[in-house]
Amino acid sequence: MIDFDKAGGLVPAIAQDADTGLVLMLAWMNREAFEETLRTQRACYYSRSRGRLWRKGEQSGHVQEVREVCIDCDADTVLLKVKQVGGAACHEGYESCFFRRVEGEELTVISQRVFDPKAVYGEN
Amino acid sequence: MIDFDKAGGLVPAIAQDADTGLVLMLAWMNREAFEETLRTQRACYYSRSRGRLWRKGEQSGHVQEVREVCIDCDADTVLLKVKQVGGAACHEGYESCFFRRVEGEELTVISQRVFDPKAVYGEN
Numbered sequence: 001m002i003d004f005d006k007a008g009g010l011v012p013a014i015a016q017d018a019d020t021g022l023v024l025m026l027a028w029m030n031r032e033a034f035e036e037t038l039r040t041q042r043a044c045y046y047s048r049s050r051g052r053l054w055r056k057g058e059q060s061g062h063v064q065e066v067r068e069v070c071i072d073c074d075a076d077t078v079l080l081k082v083k084q085v086g087g088a089a090c091h092e093g094y095e096s097c098f099f100r101r102v103e104g105e106e107l108t109v110i111s112q113r114v115f116d117p118k119a120v121y122g123e124n
Numbered sequence: 125m126i127d128f129d130k131a132g133g134l135v136p137a138i139a140q141d142a143d144t145g146l147v148l149m150l151a152w153m154n155r156e157a158f159e160e161t162l163r164t165q166r167a168c169y170y171s172r173s174r175g176r177l178w179r180k181g182e183q184s185g186h187v188q189e190v191r192e193v194c195i196d197c198d199a200d201t202v203l204l205k206v207k208q209v210g211g212a213a214c215h216e217g218y219e220s221c222f223f224r225r226v227e228g229e230e231l232t233v234i235s236q237r238v239f240d241p242k243a244v245y246g247e248n
Contacts, residue, residue, distance in 0.1 A: 077222075
């Protein structure tokens with residue numbers, strides 16, 4: 001279904017809010033993460049920084065319930081349509097990780113925080 | 125603005141229809157592609173297969189007029205909100221490259237073709 005070998009074992013996965021169409025985040029999947037996502041209908045990614053599976057929401061409780069999984073024409077990108085529990089996909093507390101817009105040479109924050117990251121993840 | 129060095133020179137770029145919210149495609153950008161996109165307000169990617177800049181629509185005429193450029197929290201993914209000229213982003217003639225949905229062990233086509241690829245790109 002996806003040629004993970006072609007892509008070096010990891011493919012990008014976009015999460016989009018199933019109801020609003022807001023693009024929430026981009027993460028990565030290896031075969032194991034993809035298969036777990038299909039099996040459990042909860043988004044499971046592969047964390048490149050941690051070098052292991054990352055069950056989205058495992059720390060915050062903000063899981064992503066998967067409504068639909070689409071594959072692109074080259075079979076090397078995944079699009080998940082999800083319900084984002086907790087209302088925010090971003091670890092910085094925003095609904096979407098794409099909360100900054102390029103304006104000239106500047107980045108402008110275009111969203112409001114849904115939660116305080118320190119309250120969810122602690123102070124560190 | 126984006127740390128291209130961290131990401132090995134290329135970052136994923138998502139194109140989303142600015143009006144409908146449909147996720148159209150995912151491609152890649154190097155620094156040059158990103159800067160050209162900002163400068164021209166037309167989507168310019170880096171084609172990994174061709175090893176050069178890919179001005180979306182250079183062959184088909186189906187350019188992407190860029191309405192908004194957003195950056196994610198880690199500054200390693202780009203989200204473009206675009207107007208897709210010609211009505212289809214996918215070289216296979218679909219509005220979105222994500223025209224197939226995973227259903228069990230199968231992939232189901234969930235869109236209609238907007239154009240005939242042979243008519244746009246020729247027979248080869």
